[in-house]
Amino acid sequence: MDHKLVYSPSTSSELFITYSDSDHGGNPDNGRSTGGYVVKIGTGAVSWSSKLQSLVAPSTTEAEHISAVEAGKEILWMRQLMEELSYA
Numbered sequence: 001m002d003h004k005l006v007y008s009p010s011t012s013s014e015l016f017i018t019y020s021d022s023d024h025g026g027n028p029d030n031g032r033s034t035g036g037y038v039v040k041i042g043t044g045a046v047s048w049s050s051k052l053q054s055l056v057a058p059s060t061t062e063a064e065h066i067s068a069v070e071a072g073k074e075i076l077w078m079r080q081l082m083e084e085l086s087y088a
Contacts, residue, residue, distance in 0.1 A: 007044035016041060016078060020071040022053070024060040031056045035067030039074055047074055 010017070022035035036050035049070065057063035 033063040037071035
């Protein structure tokens with residue numbers, strides 16, 4: 001009840017600020033990694049995801065790459081939405 005999302009201007013000139021991350025083989029049952037991302041507009045998070053990746057990544061680099069690609073797909077979708085709303 002005491003937590004909230006606060007939307008305020010950002011010092012960045014970018015429309016979206018996005019972070020992604022993953023662990024490598026973090027699931028002890030099947031060796032799959034958990035990947036996630038958060039997309040921010042201004043200072044508020046507007047989209048986020050955290051889920052088990054669909055395949056076993058052979059390296060930390062590949063697990064990170066999979067998370068970054070998922071974040072990139074979300075940014076493309078968000079950009080198209082903003083264009084449709086005549087914002088971007």
